[in-house]
Amino acid sequence: xxTARPVNPTASRSNLTVSLVNLTxSRSNLTVSLVNPTxNRRNLTVSLVNPxxxxxxxxATRASLTATRMQRIRHRKGRRMKxxxxxxxxIFVLVLGFVLSVGVVSTNAFAKPAPVTKITFxxxxxxxxPGAAVTGSILVRTRSDHQWVPFxxxxxxxxxxxxxxxxxxxxxxxxxxxxxxAPEGGHVMRAVFLGDDTHKRARRAQGFSVVAGATAVPxxxxxxxxxxxxxxxxxxxxxxxxxSAITGYAIYRGTTSGGETLxxxxxxxxxxxxxxxxxxGTTYSYRVLATNADGDGALSNExxxxxx
Numbered sequence: 001x002x003t004a005r006p007v008n009p010t011a012s013r014s015n016l017t018v019s020l021v022n023l024t025x026s027r028s029n030l031t032v033s034l035v036n037p038t039x040n041r042r043n044l045t046v047s048l049v050n051p052x053x054x055x056x057x058x059x060a061t062r063a064s065l066t067a068t069r070m071q072r073i074r075h076r077k078g079r080r081m082k083x084x085x086x087x088x089x090x091i092f093v094l095v096l097g098f099v100l101s102v103g104v105v106s107t108n109a110f111a112k113p114a115p116v117t118k119i120t121f122x123x124x125x126x127x128x129x130p131g132a133a134v135t136g137s138i139l140v141r142t143r144s145d146h147q148w149v150p151f152x153x154x155x156x157x158x159x160x161x162x163x164x165x166x167x168x169x170x171x172x173x174x175x176x177x178x179x180x181x182a183p184e185g186g187h188v189m190r191a192v193f194l195g196d197d198t199h200k201r202a203r204r205a206q207g208f209s210v211v212a213g214a215t216a217v218p219x220x221x222x223x224x225x226x227x228x229x230x231x232x233x234x235x236x237x238x239x240x241x242x243x244s245a246i247t248g249y250a251i252y253r254g255t256t257s258g259g260e261t262l263x264x265x266x267x268x269x270x271x272x273x274x275x276x277x278x279x280x281g282t283t284y285s286y287r288v289l290a291t292n293a294d295g296d297g298a299l300s301n302e303x304x305x306x307x308x
Contacts, residue, residue, distance in 0.1 A: 115200065116143050116200055116202075117140065117141070117142050117151065117193055117199045117200050118148065119138060119139070119140055119191055119193060119203060119204045120140075122136055123136040123206045123208055124295070124296075124297070125216040125217050125242070126206070127211055127214045128208065128210055128214055129210070129212065129215060129242070129243040130184050130210055130211075130212055131181065131240070132181070132210075132216045132240055132242050133179040133181045133240065133298070134180050134181070134182055134189065134208050134210075135179045137175060138168070138170070138175065138177070138191045139174055140154040140170050140176075140202075142199055149174075151170060152173070152174055153169060154169065154170040154193055155167065155193070155194070156168040156170065156192065157191075157192045158189065158191055159189070159190045160180065160189050160190075161187055166180060171257065172257060173258040173259075178191075182210050183210060184211070185210060186207065186208075186209045188205055190203055190204070190205045191203060214243065215242055215243035215294055216243060217292060217294045217296060217298070218239045218240060218241050218242050218292055219242070219290075219297060220289065220298035220300045221237050221239045221271075221288055221289070221300045222237040222301060223235075223286060223287065223288050223300040224236070224303060225286055225303040226305065227305035227306055228308070229307065230276065230279075230307050230308070231278065231307060232274075232305045232307055233273075233274050234273045234274075234286055234303075235271060235272045235273075236300060237271070238271060238290075239298075244292040244294055246290045246292050247267075247291050247292055249267075249288055249289065250262060250265050250288065251263045251264050251265070251286065251288050252286065252287045252299075253284055254284070254285050257304070258302075259285070260287050278307045279307070280307055281306065281308075282306065282307070284304060284305055284306070285303070285304045286302070286304070286305070287300050287302050287303075
């Protein structure tokens with residue numbers, strides 16, 4: 001048995017001081033009666049007066065305190081759960097805002113991309129004999145007002161097995177022709193437009209081989225034109241026949257550069273032609289090509305003449 005009387009009892013989260021009056025303790029029994037207990041989240045102050053043996057009362061008091069604590073715990077858990085629900089949404093909103101802002105900046109930065117450039121590259125023959133030129137044509141187009149139009153003046157690099165062998169510039173029709181004599185073996189030829197400030201880079205590749213015994217279309221002749229009185233005289237060189245005999249020549253004429261159409265064919269061994277169907281003062285453009293069993297050869301250079 002003992003008696004204690006502390007002064008100014010206070011309670012906190014870590015300490016609890018209790019005012020005791022006539023606290024009776026025995027080895028088998030401890031009874032406490034609580035009067036006016038008050039508590040908040042930070043402290044709990046309890047006054048004990050005239051304790052008596054009442055296990056049931058003590059149990060009820062403990063149940064009351066337990067219920068109060070459970071309410072606080074549920075309240076705190078509710079707040080934490082609410083925070084957990086809010087935080088992910090907040091983070092999602094922040095990330096979404098950042099992505100949208102970056103997208104707006106990117107869209108503004110690339111709102112007007114350089115026009116797309118398209119190359120069409122064709123070889124006349126993919127198998128040629130040694131000494132024969134590999135010939136082909138290149139067409140370069142670009143986008144303008146949602147339409148594909150010829151890209152005039154486009155500088156081109158022609159590369160064989162990665163090494164530049166020719167440089168070309170497209171005409172007003174966006175076209176360029178190429179001719180190259182390669183060593184024996186298999187090769188890859190690329191036509192490359194390197195791009196500029198207003199057009200995107202583009203390239204196309206074709207494979208070919210130089211094989212003994214192979215035949216190919218003829219190479220392009222060299223053409224000249226001389227104007228006279230209501231006449232234009234044409235003459236051309238005999239090109240390499242590609243390993244197969246030349247069977248004829250086709251002459252093309254037009255009144256605009258690059259706009260030539262078939263005028264007439266000439267049988268070998270002829271290499272001249274007099275064009276009498278002309279009008280004085282009109283300028284004509286001409287081209288010629290040779291043919292053999294493999295097909296039409298490469299076009300010659302373009303020439304023009306104005307008859308008197």
